[in-house]
Amino acid sequence: MTTDSEITALLGDPTDAVRNKVRHELLDIDRQWIAATPFVVVSTSAPDGSCDASPKGDPAGFVHVIDDRTIAIPERKGNRRADGYRNVLANPHVGLLFVMPGRGDTLRINGRAHLVSDAPWFDDMVVKGHRPVLALVVEIDEIFGHCAKAFMRSKLWHPDTWQPGAVPSRANIAHLTERPLDSVAALEVYYGASYSSGLY
DSSP states (O other), rough: EEEEHHHHHHOOOOOHHTTOOOOOOOOHHHHHHHHHHOOOEEEOTTTOOEEEEEEEETTTTTTEEEEETEEEEOOOOOOOHHHHHHHHHHHOOEEEEETTTTOOEEEEEEEEEEEEEGGGGGGGGTTTBBBOOOOOEEEEEEEEESHHHHHHTTTOOOOGGGGGGOOOOHHHHHHTTTOSSSOHHHHHHSSGGGGGGOOO
């Protein structure tokens, strides 16, 4: 498949309501959604086409609304790869997916981003005494709600479908793929109860 018309022939045309649902600035209901969301996926792309989708999570409301066209996502302590941030330096276009636990519908924002290392509103993003050292500021181009069908099909929020033991533990995966010189026992300790102490 190589053309837009081929896609349309297979999937059909969207309804007028779907086609026209894109907005260009936040409504009050969008602000409410952002305030209740503890988890966002940030998608970026490098000039060579390579992509990155990075999960960002914090207490609900961690994404700061600057104004009706601008939001900011704080950076927290992580693995320091910064793949998405490096992408943004060369290609500012980003896609965001706001996920609220227990809800099938999501909020999507597409826009252009840049990085800032300080701003007065950093004080509003302090968690457990930790002020972020970096934030991704997104200027909104498009915002719209996305239906719940994917979550309904996957039964993502149905605990009876969860199978966390279907694959080896994080420690085993790390030993197999990233840290073969570390024993599984040592990695189990590393990813154990004390792991949460390094979140901030």
